[in-house]
Amino acid sequence: GAVVSQHPSRVICKSGTSVKIECRSLDFQATTMFWYRQFPKQSLMLMATSNEGSKATYEQGVEKDKFLINHASLTLSTLTVTSAHPEDSSFYICSASDRGPSQPQHFGDGTRLSIL
Amino acid sequence: GQQVMQIPQYQHVQEGEDFTTYCNSSTTLSNIQWYKQRPGGHPVFLIQLVKSGEVKKQKRLTFQFGEAKKNSSLHITATQTTDVGTYFCAGPPNNNDMRFGAGTRLTVKP
Numbered sequence: 141g142a143v144v145s146q147h148p149s150r151v152i153c154k155s156g157t158s159v160k161i162e163c164r165s166l167d168f169q170a171t172t173m174f175w176y177r178q179f180p181k182q183s184l185m186l187m188a189t190s191n192e193g194s195k196a197t198y199e200q201g202v203e204k205d206k207f208l209i210n211h212a213s214l215t216l217s218t219l220t221v222t223s224a225h226p227e228d229s230s231f232y233i234c235s236a237s238d239r240g241p242s243q244p245q246h247f248g249d250g251t252r253l254s255i256l
Numbered sequence: 257g258q259q260v261m262q263i264p265q266y267q268h269v270q271e272g273e274d275f276t277t278y279c280n281s282s283t284t285l286s287n288i289q290w291y292k293q294r295p296g297g298h299p300v301f302l303i304q305l306v307k308s309g310e311v312k313k314q315k316r317l318t319f320q321f322g323e324a325k326k327n328s329s330l331h332i333t334a335t336q337t338t339d340v341g342t343y344f345c346a347g348p349p350n351n352n353d354m355r356f357g358a359g360t361r362l363t364v365k366p
Binding site: 174181182183184186189233235240241242243244245246247248249250 | 344350351352353
C-alpha cells in the first residue's frame with residue numbers, strides 16, 4: 141500500500157517552456173503533499189507543502205509564481221515550472237501523507253528535468 | 257529556525273563492518289522518521305519512533321530515539337552491499353511541517 145505515482149519521470153525541453161509534473165496517491169487519500177528539489181548527491185530541499193483545497197505554503201526563497209502548485213483533490217497535486225530556464229534543471233520529487241505533514245511520507249519516483 | 261543535523265555526510269565501509277548515522281535536532285521532536293534512498297531512486301520510509309528512549313529493530317538495523325527526543329541514531333550491523341544508499345532522518349518542528357537531515361551516504365566495499 142501507500143503508492144505514489146509521479147509523472148513524467150524525465151523531461152527534456154527548451155528554455156522558456158512550461159513543464160507540468162503530476163503526483164498521484166494511488167491507494168490512499170493524501171491530505172498533505174510535498175514538493176522537493178534534489179541536486180546530485182545532496183539532500184532533499186523542501187519547496188512547498190500543499191493541503192487539498194488550499195493554497196500551497198512555499199519555503200523561503202522559492203518563487204510561487206515560478207513554481208505553481210495545485211492540490212485540487214485528495215489524490216492529485218501538480219507542480220508547474222513556468223518559463224523554465226537551465227538553472228531550473230534538477231530532480232523534483234513529490235511525497236504524500238495521509239496522516240498530516242508531521243507524519244511519514246510516501247515518495248514518488250521523481251522527475252528529472254533538463255532544460256536546454 | 258528548527259534544524260535537523262545529520263552526521264556523518266559520507267561513510268565508506270568494508271562489507272561486514274558496522275555503520276551508524278546520527279541525527280540531532282535543536283528542538284524537541286514529536287517523532288523521528290528514517291528514510292533510505294538507493295542510488296537513482298526515491299526515498300523510502302523505513303520507520304517512525306515516537307516515544308522517549310524508544311528502540312526499534314528491523315533485522316540488522318537498530319533505530320534509537322533519545323531520552324530528550326532531540327537525537328536519534330540508525331545502526332546497521334554487518335553491512336551488506338544491499339545497504340548502499342543515503343539514509344535520511346526527518347523530524348517535525350511542529351504539526352504542520354517536516355525537516356529532513358542532510359543525509360548520510362553509505363558505500364560498501366565488497
